[in-house]
Amino acid sequence: xxxxxxxxxQPGSGRMLVVLVIICLGLMAATLVSDFVADPVRxxxxxxxxxxxxxxxxxxxxIDKQLxxxxxTKALVEENKTLQKRIExxxxxxxxTILDVQELERLQExxxxxxxxxxxxxxxxxxxxxxxxxxxxxxxxxxxxxxxxQEGMNVLAGGGLVGIVTKTGQNxxxxxxxxxxxxxxxxxxxxxxxxxxxxxxLQRMDTGLLEFSGLKDDDNLVKEGAAIVTSAISSQYLPGxxxxxxxxxxxxxxxxxxxxTLTPAVSFRNIREVLVIRELKQTKENxx
Amino acid sequence: MRKFLLGLILWASFLLQTTVFKNLVxxxxxxNLLLIVTVSSGFMRGRKEGMLIGFFxxxxxxxxxxSFFGYYALLYVLIxxxxxxxxxxxxxxxxxxxxILVGISDLALNLVIYATRFLIRxxxxxxxxxxxxxxxxxxxxxLMTLILYRIIYAVNHRFQDRSKEGRHSLWAKE
Numbered sequence: 001x002x003x004x005x006x007x008x009x010q011p012g013s014g015r016m017l018v019v020l021v022i023i024c025l026g027l028m029a030a031t032l033v034s035d036f037v038a039d040p041v042r043x044x045x046x047x048x049x050x051x052x053x054x055x056x057x058x059x060x061x062x063i064d065k066q067l068x069x070x071x072x073t074k075a076l077v078e079e080n081k082t083l084q085k086r087i088e089x090x091x092x093x094x095x096x097t098i099l100d101v102q103e104l105e106r107l108q109e110x111x112x113x114x115x116x117x118x119x120x121x122x123x124x125x126x127x128x129x130x131x132x133x134x135x136x137x138x139x140x141x142x143x144x145x146x147x148x149x150q151e152g153m154n155v156l157a158g159g160g161l162v163g164i165v166t167k168t169g170q171n172x173x174x175x176x177x178x179x180x181x182x183x184x185x186x187x188x189x190x191x192x193x194x195x196x197x198x199x200x201x202l203q204r205m206d207t208g209l210l211e212f213s214g215l216k217d218d219d220n221l222v223k224e225g226a227a228i229v230t231s232a233i234s235s236q237y238l239p240g241x242x243x244x245x246x247x248x249x250x251x252x253x254x255x256x257x258x259x260x261t262l263t264p265a266v267s268f269r270n271i272r273e274v275l276v277i278r279e280l281k282q283t284k285e286n287x288x
Numbered sequence: 289m290r291k292f293l294l295g296l297i298l299w300a301s302f303l304l305q306t307t308v309f310k311n312l313v314x315x316x317x318x319x320n321l322l323l324i325v326t327v328s329s330g331f332m333r334g335r336k337e338g339m340l341i342g343f344f345x346x347x348x349x350x351x352x353x354x355s356f357f358g359y360y361a362l363l364y365v366l367i368x369x370x371x372x373x374x375x376x377x378x379x380x381x382x383x384x385x386x387x388i389l390v391g392i393s394d395l396a397l398n399l400v401i402y403a404t405r406f407l408i409r410x411x412x413x414x415x416x417x418x419x420x421x422x423x424x425x426x427x428x429x430x431l432m433t434l435i436l437y438r439i440i441y442a443v444n445h446r447f448q449d450r451s452k453e454g455r456h457s458l459w460a461k462e
Contacts, residue, residue: 013335013372020339020365024346027358045351049303056307129306131353134317134421135401138353140306167352174352181406182355202406203416 046169160265186234290447319428335372342368
């Protein structure tokens with residue numbers, strides 16, 4: 001093999017390729033066993049990268065603010081007109097909503113929706129960078145092990161589940177979002193308390209929908225708009241965190257279970273601030 | 289000095305790729321600046337430097353993203369080697385060749401990622417991924433090559449070891 005790769009003008013390049021490939025494969029094999037190889041390097045790299053990502057993020061925010069001041073007045077007058085119209089429409093909607101809210105409160109009591117997660121202690125953090133490739137939906141936040149963040153902690157934003165911490169450095173942590181193509185969450189549909197699995201799918205990314213599957217619903221009680229929360233049997237997620245609302249339901253070919261799509265409660269397009277829940281899910285392994 | 293500047297370019301590319309481009313341009317697709325640095329280095333300086341730059345680019349991604357430490361490092365080493373194989377035809381400022389190399393490398397990189405991370409999990413719609421992810425990324429990356437290649441070229445030209453002086457472009461002969 002060396003002879004083929006070697007060319008006269010670049011002596012030694014074939015051997016170097018072999019060495020580097022072996023190093024990479026070795027690193028990959030080592031991570032399969034444990035994460036200790038990468039940890040010290042990560043700790044160091046965090047100090048060279050994270051502060052700057054933080055800075056760029058702040059500059060971006062500043063520019064955003066400045067730009068919003070420079071919109072021309074004509075557009076503002078136009079906007080004012082349309083907004084006035086909107087107000088009238090919304091006033092009417094509002095009346096309807098007040099009625100709906102009362103109904104919702106009544107129903108929530110019926111569902112006995114577990115709202116205890118509002119009492120968990122949370123750490124606020126800012127999103128400072130995103131996966132450099134185009135395939136995955138992971139991002140890095142500006143709080144890490146030094147702030148008490150650990151792998152496996154759940155991450156929320158705007159009242160809904162965003163994802164889970166998958167890596168931590170001293171001053172940063174990587175979060176895998178639930179729209180990530182490899183993410184799957186054990187969930188529960190609120191009206192029937194039946195379990196299902198919620199998965200991210202890159203193909204649905206532009207519609208912003210998630211997929212759920214394996215739902216048992218013989219009496220057709222699950223309708224569009226039903227809330228889906230994390231289930232108590234999940235090994236990674238705390239129970240009762242809101243994931244989203246059912247967008248459509250279909251029978252599976254086996255006629256036993258159903259699957260469909262749901263609209264996540266969080267708008268993933270522009271997450272800036274998140275909350276990390278400091279509690280870890282209690283499992284058999286960590287309960288002793 | 290040249291090494292220091294190259295390191296700086298690598299570091300800045302990673303920062304830009306993960307922040308500005310991810311937030312401003314499109315939600316999911318960003319130009320692959322690290323790939324441009326790797327391909328350009330290999331093309332201008334040969335396989336060895338291409339592989340080394342590729343190794344560090346991949347490692348940077350592995351450190352913060354990705355689930356297999358060493359996965360991206362391996363892919364970028366191979367890209368560096370590939371680009372370095374065309375060192376023989378590097379003569380001058382001409383941008384056609386690096387553009388083509390960047391395009392081919394980005395296509396290959398994404399196809400491998402698709403095959404190893406998506407296809408094996410039963411995601412068969414390559415056509416969808418091709419149109420929505422791979423092709424946009426290639427177009428963006430090639431566009432960014434027009435700028436970034438010139439910067440890397442300038443750095444290399446200013447601090448080069450004068451070994452290739454006196455050679456002329458293949459294209460210039462015509």
